[in-house]
Amino acid sequence: MAASTAVLTAETEILHLERKALERWAKGDPDGFLEICDPDVVYFDPFQEKRLDGIDALRALYDGIRGQVQLSRWEIVDPKVTVCGEMALLTFNFDSDGGGWNTTEVYIRRGAEWRILHSHWSVTKADMRSA
Amino acid sequence: MAASTAVLTAETEILHLERKALERWAKGDPDGFLEICDPDVVYFDPFQEKRLDGIDALRALYDGIRGQVQLSRWEIVDPKVTVCGEMALLTFNFDSDGGGWNTTEVYIRRGAEWRILHSHWSVTKADMRSA
Numbered sequence: 001m002a003a004s005t006a007v008l009t010a011e012t013e014i015l016h017l018e019r020k021a022l023e024r025w026a027k028g029d030p031d032g033f034l035e036i037c038d039p040d041v042v043y044f045d046p047f048q049e050k051r052l053d054g055i056d057a058l059r060a061l062y063d064g065i066r067g068q069v070q071l072s073r074w075e076i077v078d079p080k081v082t083v084c085g086e087m088a089l090l091t092f093n094f095d096s097d098g099g100g101w102n103t104t105e106v107y108i109r110r111g112a113e114w115r116i117l118h119s120h121w122s123v124t125k126a127d128m129r130s131a
Numbered sequence: 132m133a134a135s136t137a138v139l140t141a142e143t144e145i146l147h148l149e150r151k152a153l154e155r156w157a158k159g160d161p162d163g164f165l166e167i168c169d170p171d172v173v174y175f176d177p178f179q180e181k182r183l184d185g186i187d188a189l190r191a192l193y194d195g196i197r198g199q200v201q202l203s204r205w206e207i208v209d210p211k212v213t214v215c216g217e218m219a220l221l222t223f224n225f226d227s228d229g230g231g232w233n234t235t236e237v238y239i240r241r242g243a244e245w246r247i248l249h250s251h252w253s254v255t256k257a258d259m260r261s262a
Contacts, residue, residue: 040213042211042222046253046254046255048255048256049256049257050209050224050231050255051209051211051222051223051224051233077181078182080173080182080184082171082239084215084218084239085215085216086216087215087216087218087220088218089218089248089249091182091249091251092182093181093182102175102181102182102251102253104175104235104237104249104251106220106235108213108215117220118220118235120222120233120235120251122175122177122233122253122254123177123253124177124179124181125177125179
């Protein structure tokens with residue numbers, strides 16, 4: 001029972017972290033994500049030529065779009081968390097008035113905190129067609 | 132030293148698994164990937180409306196494109212593996228005559244074997260522009 005409870009707690013905590021960061025993101029504030037990223041975070045989105053490596057590269061990217069994202073409607077669809085020791089995988093679809101997204105977040109445990117080690121955001125088929 | 136050696140071995144093993152699966156993929160054979168996927172694999176690519184859940188859904192997708200992928204040139208660019216216990220994160224850019232891709236693979240240890248628990252393939256900025 002103890003192990004099972006611990007896993008549920010980690011799943012709940014990770015989903016809570018993600019939702020809190022997205023609430024800020026939807027209002028143009030990227031610091032919610034930056035504050036929970038690991039220094040060694042690696043990052044993909046459709047607007048980069050290749051992978052970004054490290055928190056400094058991600059901060060530079062997010063500093064450039066601060067205040068620009070404004071979502072009036074967004075939803076985390078079918079979130080799935082798999083916790084394995086001190087690493088965890090979170091996947092979901094993100095539906096919003098800013099499009100439909102495929103989202104992967106890999107979290108890693110650092111001391112008492114879960115941190116994002118990897119983010120991968122990409123557009124779904126519907127948004128590829130309209131791109 | 133023992134811990135360090137074990138991590139290096141897992142990193143090498145995971146990269147080897149990925150490369151072998153891609154060698155078959157490039158010749159139109161998706162079974163290299165299917166054979167190393169976990170039953171609970173979750174999957175994103177730009178041609179789906181949403182996440183695919185489970186090996187049966189992925190097999191159905193791959194069965195439909197068997198023999199269609201033919202890459203004469205491909206390269207795994209800047210692979211990065213982070214092993215954390217029995218879960219591991221592999222990210223890389225995939226350059227090929229079939230386009231430029233952002234690739235995330237999450238592996239999980241099942242007994243003596245590493246298995247793919249999650250794949251996320253998306254196109255890079257250059258290919259978004261030409262889509």
